[in-house]
Amino acid sequence: MTRTEFMQELKRLLSDIPEEEKREAIEFYDNYFEEAGKDEEENVIKELGSPAEIAESIKKSLEYGSKDTGYFAEDGYHEGYKEKANLPSFERRFTEDRNRENSSNETFRENRFPKEEKKQKKGPANILLVIILVLFALPVGLPIVITLVSLLAAAVVTVAAIWIAFVAVSVSLLIVGVVIAIVGVLNLSVTPAVGLSLAGGGLIVLGVGILFTIATVWIAGKALPAVIGWVKQIFGRIFRRRRAYA
Amino acid sequence: MVFNTGAALLDAIVLGIVSKDREGTYGYKITQDIRQVIDISESTLYPVLRRLQKEDCLEVYDLAFDGRNRRYYKITDKGKAQLRLYIKEWKNYSEKINNIFVGVEFL
Numbered sequence: 001m002t003r004t005e006f007m008q009e010l011k012r013l014l015s016d017i018p019e020e021e022k023r024e025a026i027e028f029y030d031n032y033f034e035e036a037g038k039d040e041e042e043n044v045i046k047e048l049g050s051p052a053e054i055a056e057s058i059k060k061s062l063e064y065g066s067k068d069t070g071y072f073a074e075d076g077y078h079e080g081y082k083e084k085a086n087l088p089s090f091e092r093r094f095t096e097d098r099n100r101e102n103s104s105n106e107t108f109r110e111n112r113f114p115k116e117e118k119k120q121k122k123g124p125a126n127i128l129l130v131i132i133l134v135l136f137a138l139p140v141g142l143p144i145v146i147t148l149v150s151l152l153a154a155a156v157v158t159v160a161a162i163w164i165a166f167v168a169v170s171v172s173l174l175i176v177g178v179v180i181a182i183v184g185v186l187n188l189s190v191t192p193a194v195g196l197s198l199a200g201g202g203l204i205v206l207g208v209g210i211l212f213t214i215a216t217v218w219i220a221g222k223a224l225p226a227v228i229g230w231v232k233q234i235f236g237r238i239f240r241r242r243r244a245y246a
Numbered sequence: 247m248v249f250n251t252g253a254a255l256l257d258a259i260v261l262g263i264v265s266k267d268r269e270g271t272y273g274y275k276i277t278q279d280i281r282q283v284i285d286i287s288e289s290t291l292y293p294v295l296r297r298l299q300k301e302d303c304l305e306v307y308d309l310a311f312d313g314r315n316r317r318y319y320k321i322t323d324k325g326k327a328q329l330r331l332y333i334k335e336w337k338n339y340s341e342k343i344n345n346i347f348v349g350v351e352f353l
Contacts, residue, residue: 024296025292025296027317028273028292028296028317029292031272031273031315031316031317032273032274032277032288034314034316035272035273035274035275035316036274047287047288048288048289049287049288049289053287053289054288054289054292056289057289057290057292057293058289058292058293058296060293061293061294061296061297
């Protein structure tokens, strides 16, 4: 049998199926011969089998969509729907447009349930493993955690102490500056030289006090929130990692 | 071949092979690729391709090649979604089967 004879026979056998299906199939097999090349023609015909076989397969597959009573496997078409029941459940979700019977919905549900049960069974064993892991990790983990928390607390306390010191220094500098300046001004009439230098010194001290006050406000407004932010970040990272492991 | 390739697995294999080519691939090549893996007759493959096309898992387009038309098959978004599910199911299934074979002793 030559390619032309093969295709003519196929066309004849497919004469009773819808025109579009026929055209598609003929085009596909024509294409197939073309791709294989002239030299392979004999081989292709041998591989393809008989036109009758191909036509039979195409006709069966056209029924396949309308009836639920057959399926295709590696070795061709099979009657019955035993195999179809094993199809993954989503097959049915995708073909919503077709009005399906309730029975298919039931298979869908049956397919889903065993999976969920298995997941629940897995739960207790996992929790037990985690508990054992935590127990074994405790001797090493606890000191590390305590050290970390202490270090963080120390950092917070240090920053707070520095800030309190700044507050004290700025407050005393302001008070001392103002007092010395006032004393200086009061002494101006008695001993002008001493009074003038006292007033000047007082103003210098007051100026330094103002600078310290600015620094204190800056620490309270920017530096402290930043440190607290870092601490939060570090803790957040530790706990996130924990959760990921659990 | 000792084991049967069922309908779902055959769909999955076809979708998998077609999806490998971003620009799509053509019937003859699909057949040759599948033949490397399973023993399949041509009379079976065409209906599978045609059905996947009708189910909007594959789309076809013609491209001029060597002075004639070559029909290309390309996977659609729906086909990709279906393939994803197939692959998930297959991994699950094959893993279980493999677990059975692990540690089997030959007497």
